[in-house]
Amino acid sequence: MRPTIGQYPATRFRRLRKSDALRRLSQENALSVNDLIWPLFVREGENVSEPVTSMPGVQRLSVDLIVKAAEEAAELGIPAICLFPYTDPDNRTDDCAEAWNPDNIANRAIRAVKAAVPHMALMTDVALDPYNANGHDGLVQDGIILNDETVEALVKMTLAQADAGADIIGPSDMMDGRIGAMRLALEMSGHKDVAILSYAAKYASAFYGPFRDAVGAGSRLVGDKNTYQMNPANADEAMRLIERDLTEGADMVMVKPGLPYLDICRRAKDTFGAPTYAYQVSGEYAMIMAAAANGWIDGEKIMLESLMAFRRAGCDGVLTYFAPRVARILQGKA
Structure with missing residues (x-):
């Protein structure tokens, strides 16, 4: 789209910024509670809420408290939560x-929430x-992250989660x-409707x-994840990966991450038109919270x-740790 623009003073862009009503009428994008997915960390125990020190306001929750968080999300109109397990070191x-x-902690939490x-x-x-002794996303042999063997393991993990609900x-x-x-x-096991x-x-x-x-994977990580996660310098590769998936x-x-990669989000949506999401990751969240705590920024506005x-x-939606806080603001419950 190429807009037709008149010359000044026939065109004064400030006309549509004059009042709150005009600004709202001419706003191009909107944020709603329907755009939010709330990531939650689940751990063993009962009635346990354990702060994550590097993420102020975020806790690892036992299954019973995960259920309460899911109920809170539902009351706020948040359409989805995402579970991440903190696994016992022995496992x-x-x-x-x-x-x-x-019966691992994630699958027990899935069943409890769905019930x-x-x-x-x-x-x-x-x-x-979360289950790997060396902190990697894949199986490791002689320092090499195995691709095909890992995929077999991931399929078993997928089916266990789908079976749990x-x-x-x-x-x-x-x-x-x-x-x-x-x-x-998923198709072969009868889970054809699992997205x-x-x-x-x-x-x-x-x-x-x-x-x-x-x-709990950071201290266990041996080496880095550069052989399977993407090079931050690459954008065309991201389009190829998205098309493949x-x-x-x-x-x-x-x-993923989110704000540093908005160009990738835009290209993905424009190129494929598929439902496109971003993850406002822990480091993004922590920086906003830390700066706000020091009084350097207005945390809520940022x-x-x-x-x-x-x-x-x-983006059609965002995984964000701010989800319940944002939902309350959008619904006037803050």
């Missing part, structure tokens, strides 16, 4: 077998790092071929540090502005 092994244990709030869309994480599978591992394998397995929201363009980013603290059966795609940026860039 972090080289073979990652706990990842597809039907209490059946209409809540429940998204899960598919990657081996997950509505949306979120593969965050960045192994080649995993979307096709997961989609085929896949693929982390199609997940970059090897320094913004993930607080998240790794939250799931859509071709293999992904229903939705995600760009929070809302940052989420509007995702909408402007073409």
